[in-house]
Amino acid sequence: MNNYKLTIQYDGARYKGWQRLGNDDKTIQGKIENVLSELAGEKIEIIGSGRTDAGVHALAQIANFKMHKDSTEDEVMQYLNRYLPNDISVVDVSFVPDRFHARYNANDKTYLCKIWNEKYPHPFMRKYSMHVEDRLDIEKMRKASQYFLGTHDFTSYSNAKSKKKSMVREIYSLDIEENEGFIEIKVRGNGFLYNMVRKIVGTLIEVGLGEKDPTTIPTILESKERIQTGRMAEAEGLYLEKVGF
Amino acid sequence: MNNYKLTIQYDGARYKGWQRLGNDDKTIQGKIENVLSELAGEKIEIIGSGRTDAGVHALAQIANFKMHKDSTEDEVMQYLNRYLPNDISVVDVSFVPDRFHARYNANDKTYLCKIWNEKYPHPFMRKYSMHVEDRLDIEKMRKASQYFLGTHDFTSYSNAKSKKKSMVREIYSLDIEENEGFIEIKVRGNGFLYNMVRKIVGTLIEVGLGEKDPTTIPTILESKERIQTGRMAEAEGLYLEKVGF
Numbered sequence: 350m351n352n353y354k355l356t357i358q359y360d361g362a363r364y365k366g367w368q369r370l371g372n373d374d375k376t377i378q379g380k381i382e383n384v385l386s387e388l389a390g391e392k393i394e395i396i397g398s399g400r401t402d403a404g405v406h407a408l409a410q411i412a413n414f415k416m417h418k419d420s421t422e423d424e425v426m427q428y429l430n431r432y433l434p435n436d437i438s439v440v441d442v443s444f445v446p447d448r449f450h451a452r453y454n455a456n457d458k459t460y461l462c463k464i465w466n467e468k469y470p471h472p473f474m475r476k477y478s479m480h481v482e483d484r485l486d487i488e489k490m491r492k493a494s495q496y497f498l499g500t501h502d503f504t505s506y507s508n509a510k511s512k513k514k515s516m517v518r519e520i521y522s523l524d525i526e527e528n529e530g531f532i533e534i535k536v537r538g539n540g541f542l543y544n545m546v547r548k549i550v551g552t553l554i555e556v557g558l559g560e561k562d563p564t565t566i567p568t569i570l571e572s573k574e575r576i577q578t579g580r581m582a583e584a585e586g587l588y589l590e591k592v593g594f
Numbered sequence: 595m596n597n598y599k600l601t602i603q604y605d606g607a608r609y610k611g612w613q614r615l616g617n618d619d620k621t622i623q624g625k626i627e628n629v630l631s632e633l634a635g636e637k638i639e640i641i642g643s644g645r646t647d648a649g650v651h652a653l654a655q656i657a658n659f660k661m662h663k664d665s666t667e668d669e670v671m672q673y674l675n676r677y678l679p680n681d682i683s684v685v686d687v688s689f690v691p692d693r694f695h696a697r698y699n700a701n702d703k704t705y706l707c708k709i710w711n712e713k714y715p716h717p718f719m720r721k722y723s724m725h726v727e728d729r730l731d732i733e734k735m736r737k738a739s740q741y742f743l744g745t746h747d748f749t750s751y752s753n754a755k756s757k758k759k760s761m762v763r764e765i766y767s768l769d770i771e772e773n774e775g776f777i778e779i780k781v782r783g784n785g786f787l788y789n790m791v792r793k794i795v796g797t798l799i800e801v802g803l804g805e806k807d808p809t810t811i812p813t814i815l816e817s818k819e820r821i822q823t824g825r826m827a828e829a830e831g832l833y834l835e836k837v838g839f
Contacts, residue, residue: 430715469684469685470675471683475680
């Protein structure tokens with residue numbers, strides 16, 4: 350039994366997110382499992398480092414799977430890229446020790462949000478960035494970003510359904526830079542709740558537009574009420590950029 | 595009567611190219627003229643610096659048009675971007691002297707071809723680049739590119755129909771660079787015949803794959819026979835990058 354680690358890029362636009370939903374294959378996990386099961390001649394289950402929401406992209410999602418068949422790394426990579434749709438690419442395959450588990454061993458994740466901040470839409474990146482027409486004040490957004498750093502209960506910043514699981518997460522860094530005309534927001538943390546990145550970015554945009562004062566963020570976090578968070582960033586500008594192990 | 599200069603970006607994928615075909619508005623020119631005619635309350639004709647083929651993109655196509663209505667530059671830009679489809683953006687509008695003519699005054703054009711040279715498709719750039727799976731030898735391609743420089747009769751490198759017009763064009767530069775994982779071919783010349791850039795790039799790719807020797811290029815040029823040119827680059831990786839005046 351070999352344990353394979355996959356590094357995967359995908360354009361999430363057509364999919365209902367990472368996580369397989371029954372036999373529905375309009376998920377990234379579903380598409381990959383179907384192709385791998387064909388290769389393996391047995392039912393294969395892959396373990397992703399975490400879910401990505403519907404529409405969200407990935408630059409380097411990490412997953413692992415085990416199979417009895419003795420394929421080389423190259424064979425697995427070639428088979429996957431031949432039979433997967435063009436909007437999902439496997440950019441690396443490597444053997445890992447039996448104990449490697451893409452979810453349990455993931456230490457941190459970095460999400461990237463690309464914002465196009467011009468009056469006119471970007472013809473080539475319109476499906477891969479969020480378009481904000483009114484000018485954003487980056488300095489204000491940077492000030493606001495400081496309030497998210499560290500360990501917080503992110504109940505207000507999630508649409509997670511479970512009330513039993515802990516909503517406490519730690520944000521290690523939150524950087525806002527201009528890069529080739531785009532405003533790029535990068536947030537790195539030990540884990541993210543359902544919709545959490547999109548809600549944090551949504552608040553930063555409200556601050557950048559002058560609709561919300563940065564100092565309201567601690568109050569929103571303390572309230573633990575979703576109603577207060579307001580705007581949510583569009584999935585099309587959001588990428589899972591990196592998973593740290 | 596004001597004369598307006600437009601700088602236009604477009605994703606050419608959905609269109610039959612720049613040039614208006616009768617009343618068919620599946621062309622870039624057609625789309626823009628329809629919107630401008632609405633604004634002007636008269637039939638507007640725009641003059642592009644040149645045609646782009648079906649599927650070819652533009653980063654900075656230049657065009658001009660005249661209208662009686664006294665709109666400001668900002669008004670024209672806002673109106674166009676509001677009513678044009680999202681894959682065509684006007685990124686600048688400026689008043690120019692009455693004698694400015696986007697086609698007659700264009701001195702040179704630069705085309706950019708983006709090639710993704712990996713085994714797997716690029717999930718985000720698959721519609722905006724050409725995918726070549728087998729490894730290209732850039733040094734060989736650079737050697738081959740030298741044969742295109744200068745003034746030549748490009749009959750063999752065109753699908754132009756007219757036999758009356760001159761097929762002589764001058765290529766000022768042809769550079770091949772690696773940029774963020776893409777191979778970028780930039781060709782600057784005083785003008786390009788129908789399909790000429792795509793045929794030149796096609797030959798460079800054949801050279802890069804070892805299918806053709808660079809030294810055959812002068813023979814192909816001298817033959818003035820289209821049959822010898824071979825492969826043609828895909829339109830989806832091709833951009834009109836710049837027009838010099």
